[in-house]
Every structure is written in structure tokens, then in C-alpha cells.
Amino acid sequence: MSLFKKSKTEQSTSRQAPWKIAIIDDEEGVHEVTQLTLRKFRFENRGVEFLSAYSGEEGLALLKANPDVALAFVDVVMETDDAGLKLVDAIRNELKNHVTRLILRTGQPGQAPEEDVIRRYDINDYKAKTELSSLKLKSCVYTAIRSYRDIQTIEQSKRGMEDVLKSSSSVLASRSLAQFGTAVLKQTLTLLNLNNSVLYLTTQHTDLYGDTTMTVLGASGDLIEMCEPGISSRIPESIEEEVKQVLANKSHFQSDKVFIGYYPTGKDSHNILYVKLDQPLDDMQRKTLEMFASNVAVIFQNLTQKEDIQRTQKELIMVLSDAIEMRSKETGGHVRRVILMTEFLAEKLNMSQEFIETIRYSAALHDVGKISIPETILHKPGKxxxxxxxxMKTHAQKGYELLAGSDRIVAKMGAIIAKTHHERWDGHGYPEGLAGNDIPVEGRIMAIVDVVDALLSKRCYKPAWSPEEVKVYLHENAGKQFDPLITHIMIEHFDRILEIRATEPDEDE
Incomplete structure (x- = not known):
């Protein structure tokens, strides 16, 4: 005889799996009668699937292989007089299964007294086989499966809360709207047991000029490849049309395939929650989803405003830097290249994420002091x-003075870079003649990046150097003009430097 077997069950019209009922008894007739009586049993539009085992040993293997059994009927007397009792003890203590409902059945009630068994063993009911009429059997199955369902709901909520607590740090640590959206997305899917569905968060905003943008806050499932976090025009047209309809109607929409939640956050801004469904949401899922999304909508709004301000600041930095480069007859490509190069070197130096994100924008301010230099000097073609x-050398100090009054981190680092990116490792630089590690690392990074990009670029006073000529120059000046460690990294990854230059070429290249 096989270890255990599955019976044929009624086909369920629901897409949900049937409830699993285990019958563990050494009498074949008991299996047949139980299955016959319960063959048409349904609870919450789900049928049943029977699993059979004929000894305590087989029963333990069955429960080990099927921890999702909702209810197990366990005979007390099988291969031994207490085989069923030992099985109950093993299920609870060895398998650590406290969810499956266990109903002991016995044909010899006097051999295992009811009160003693109920007190000593973690069972949910104890029945003599003779008292289980068809009606009573169905009644105890309804009670047991309802209890199993409730315990499962509590367990899922518990696991969901554990996941929320574990991932809450990622929400609090989020440095951008996209990071926050991703963290919220993960928590929502966990809480609502929608791991096989797709959830999609967007925010819609119409500005003073009537222009509307749609921002992807987070995506999962088969939408993750079609959408980009941040402001995006890559939202699938079919979804965009559905979202526009919801915005026009100012109300939620739900079908068998999709739920779209509408959450206004202001007069001209709205949050949209798009959930692609495997099956319709139940009342609990929908209410929880709406409550959750409504509450985080306020957080999204605040983060959106914060990110808009940050984005505006960064865009203004780029505009200012481009204007300075144009005034000094250098190309805007130089600014964008040094940003990418400084970021790359900072990563290779294993600097902190905060440092890397700050230098990404502070690097653009390295020559801000040139705004004070007369054009006759800036534009002079010769020496x-x-x-x-x-x-000309005063632009380093002037740049520092322009930025030093701000307490913003980008401006703080920008001031240091502006002042120190012409210092030399050997102490022969300007404006203060700093040497070695006395030069801040951001200044040392910018020093080599600024020179390398300038040497590789064509200027009105010189032709572009070849990569080989620049590498020779770096070898010769390591430990003299430049930090030797940063120089080594620059040479080792010079191909990457050339790739960066290729992504932001000068107009005449």
C-alpha cells in the first residue's frame, strides 16, 4: 500500500484550491464512508480534497508533506493502541503544526477516556465513531474548517506585520519617492496576500500651466519591465486610458481583472492605485487596501513636494553650471562628464552612499567662482x-565664498570642491597650498577628473590629447599633482572613463 493517497474530489468552479481533509484510519470502510458523506461539502465556494493514510507512521508523513491540511480525522487505535495519540503529539510538537484542526475518532471510547485525552493532547474534538452521523460529521467539519480559516487569517496577518516591521526601516531610510513607493508596494502585497498579483502606484499632478505628469512610484510583476520609477512616459497605453477614466469619474473602479483606487491628495493632484487581479478582491482586502492607500497618500504628497524641490534645486545647479561653462567658452558636456566621473571614482573608493549622491551634484559647482573672472581673461586664446x-586663480576662493554661506549639503560640498580642486598632492597647488591627505577627498577626486577631461577635450588653445598621452601624464604625476590611490583607480578603469566621455561628447566631436 502506498504511504498515503489522494482521492478523487468534486471539481470546484472556484479558482481557489479546495480544503484538504486528511483521513488517518486503518479501516478502509471509514475512509469510504467519510468521503461519501462529505463528497459534496463546500465552504466559502471551495470544495474538499481527501488525503488518506492507514497508520500513525503514514499519517505523520502525510502531514509533513502537506502542512496545509485544514482538518485531520485521526483514529486512536491503529498499529498500536495509542498510535493516534502519539501521532497527535508528533504533529504538534515534532512538526510544530498548531494550525491543522485535529479530530480524534475511536471505536473503543473506554480505552482512551475522553476527559483524559482532551486534557493531555492538543486536539480540537474527540468523537466516538458511532456518534458521527452524517449531519454531525458535516457539522464538525464546518466548525473545524471555519476555525482553520480564522487561524490562517491571523497567521497571515502576523506574518504580514512581521514583514512590515522588517521593511519599515527601508521606508524610513528611503531617499527618494521611487524607493518609498517600492517599500510601500512590498508591504501592501504582503499585507493583502496578493503575492501573485501586480500592484502599481502612480500619482497624477496638474501644475499652474495645465501640464499634467504621471509619476510611477512603484511597480511589480509583469509591469516592472514596462514602467520606470520616477516621471515616466512609458506607462502602457491601455493602463493610462483606464487611469484617465478613473480620474475623470473621480471614483474607484473594480472588475474581475483589475482594481483601480482613486485617492485625491489636493485640488489638482491624485494618487492612483492600480492592482492587476488574479481574482476579485474580497471585502477585507478591498477595505484594507483603500485604508492603506488613503493613509500613505498623505506621505506620498509630502515626499512628492520634497522631491520636486530637490529636483528643482538640482536642475538649477545644472543650469548654473552650464551657464558658467558657456561663459568660459567650455562645453556643457564637461559638466556632465565630470559629474559621472566623480561619481564613478567615489564608488570605487567605497565612499558612503550619502557621499556619492552628494558629489553627483556638488561636482557641477567646481568652477562656479569663474563667474567673477573678467571675460577678457576667460576668453584669452593664448597663455x-x-x-x-x-x-584666474582667485576663482577657487571666490567659488568657496559664494557657496560657503549655505547649510545645504550639496552647497557645503560644492564649496569645498570649488576651493580645493586646484590643490596638488605635493603641496604646490592653490589657493592654500594644501598637501596629501590634508586636501579633502572630494577635492582630490575633482582635481584629477577636471584635468583628465580637459586633456581629452579640444580647446581653443590646444588640441585634444590621446588616451595614451593622458595615461602617461597620470603615471608621471601620481604622488605629485594627484592622489596616488585615486590615480591608480583612474588608470585601472580608464576604459570606463572613455565610455563616460562617449555618452556626453562635445558638439564638435
Whole structure:
């Protein structure tokens, strides 16, 4: 005889799996009668699937292989007089299964007294086989499966709360709207047991000029490849049309395939929650989803405003930097290249994520002091005379003075970079003649990046150097003009530097 077997069950019209009922008894007739009586049993639109075992040993293997059994009928007397009692003890203590409902059945009630068994063993009911009429059997199955369902709901909620607590740090640590949206997305899927569904968060905003943007806050499932976090035009047209309809109607929409939640956050802004369904949401899922999304909508709004301000600041930094480069007759490509190069070197130096994100924008301010230099000096095609050179060198200190008054981290680092990116490792730089590690690392990074990009670029006063010529120059000046460690990293990854230049070429290249 096989270890255990599955019976044929009624086909369920529901897409949900049937409830599993285990029959563990050494009498074949008991299996047949139980299955015959319960063959048409349904609870919450789900049928049943019977699993059979004929000894305590087989029963333990069955429960080990099927921890999702909702109810197990266990005979007390099988291969031994107490085989069923030992099986109950093993299920609860060895398998640590406290969810499956266990109903002991016996044909010899006197051999295992009811009160003693109920007190000593973690069972849910104890029945003599003779008292289980068809009606009573169905009644105890309804009670047991309802209890199993409730315990499962509590367990899922418990696991969901554990996941929320574990992932809450990622929400609090989120540095961007996209990171926050992703964290919220993960928590929502966990809480609502929608792991096989797709949830999609967007926010819609119409500005003073009537322009509307749609921002993807988080995506999962088969939408994750079609959508980009942040402001995006890659939202699938079919979804965009459904979202626009919800915005026009100002109300939720639900079908068998999709739920779209509408959550206004202001006069001209709205949050949209798009859930692609495997099956319709139940009342609990929908209410929880709406409550959850309504509450985080306020957080989204605040983060959106914060990110808009940050984005505006960063865009203004880029505009200012481009304007300075244009004034000094250098290309805007230089600014974008040094940003990418400094970020790359900072990563290779294993700097903190905060440092990397800050230098990404602070690097653009390295020559902000040139705004104070007369154009006759900036635009002079030939070599500067000594007096002109002294005036040119003042741009480092001037840049520092322009930025030093701010307490914003980008401006703080920008001030340091502006002042120190012309210092030399050997102490022969300007404006203060700092040497070695006395030069802040952000200044040392910018020093080599600024020179390398300038050497590889064509200027009105010189042709572009070849990569081989630049690498020779770096070897010769390691430990003199440049930090030797940063120089080694730059040479080792010079191909990556050339790739960065290729992504932001000058107009005449």
C-alpha cells in the first residue's frame, strides 16, 4: 500500500484550491464512508480534497508533506493502541503544526477516556465513531474548517506585520519617492496576500500651466519591465486610458481583472492605485487596501513636494553650471562628464552612499567662482601673463565664498570642491597650498577628473590629447599633482572613463 493517497474530489468552479481533509484510519470502510458523506461539502465556494493514510507512521508523513491540511480525522487505535495519540503529539510538537484542526475518532471510547485525552493532547474534538452521523460529521467539519480559516487569517496577518516591521526601516531610510513607493508596494502585497498579483502606484499632478505628469512610484510583476520609477512616459497605453477614466469619474473602479483606487491628495493632484487581479478582491482586502492607500497618500504628497524641490534645486545647479561653462567658452558636456566621473571614482573608493549622491551634484559647482573672472581673461586664446594668472586663480576662493554661506549639503560640498580642486598632492597647488591627505577627498577626486577631461577635450588653445598621452601624464604625476590611490583607480578603469566621455561628447566631436 502506498504511504498515503489522494482521492478523487468534486471539481470546484472556484479558482481557489479546495480544503484538504486528511483521513488517518486503518479501516478502509471509514475512509469510504467519510468521503461519501462529505463528497459534496463546500465552504466559502471551495470544495474538499481527501488525503488518506492507514497508520500513525503514514499519517505523520502525510502531514509533513502537506502542512496545509485544514482538518485531520485521526483514529486512536491503529498499529498500536495509542498510535493516534502519539501521532497527535508528533504533529504538534515534532512538526510544530498548531494550525491543522485535529479530530480524534475511536471505536473503543473506554480505552482512551475522553476527559483524559482532551486534557493531555492538543486536539480540537474527540468523537466516538458511532456518534458521527452524517449531519454531525458535516457539522464538525464546518466548525473545524471555519476555525482553520480564522487561524490562517491571523497567521497571515502576523506574518504580514512581521514583514512590515522588517521593511519599515527601508521606508524610513528611503531617499527618494521611487524607493518609498517600492517599500510601500512590498508591504501592501504582503499585507493583502496578493503575492501573485501586480500592484502599481502612480500619482497624477496638474501644475499652474495645465501640464499634467504621471509619476510611477512603484511597480511589480509583469509591469516592472514596462514602467520606470520616477516621471515616466512609458506607462502602457491601455493602463493610462483606464487611469484617465478613473480620474475623470473621480471614483474607484473594480472588475474581475483589475482594481483601480482613486485617492485625491489636493485640488489638482491624485494618487492612483492600480492592482492587476488574479481574482476579485474580497471585502477585507478591498477595505484594507483603500485604508492603506488613503493613509500613505498623505506621505506620498509630502515626499512628492520634497522631491520636486530637490529636483528643482538640482536642475538649477545644472543650469548654473552650464551657464558658467558657456561663459568660459567650455562645453556643457564637461559638466556632465565630470559629474559621472566623480561619481564613478567615489564608488570605487567605497565612499558612503550619502557621499556619492552628494558629489553627483556638488561636482557641477567646481568652477562656479569663474563667474567673477573678467571675460577678457576667460576668453584669452593664448597663455595668461602672470597678473592674469593670479586673477584666474582667485576663482577657487571666490567659488568657496559664494557657496560657503549655505547649510545645504550639496552647497557645503560644492564649496569645498570649488576651493580645493586646484590643490596638488605635493603641496604646490592653490589657493592654500594644501598637501596629501590634508586636501579633502572630494577635492582630490575633482582635481584629477577636471584635468583628465580637459586633456581629452579640444580647446581653443590646444588640441585634444590621446588616451595614451593622458595615461602617461597620470603615471608621471601620481604622488605629485594627484592622489596616488585615486590615480591608480583612474588608470585601472580608464576604459570606463572613455565610455563616460562617449555618452556626453562635445558638439564638435
Amino acid at each position: 595668461l601673463d602672470p597678473d592674469e594668472w593670479e586673477i
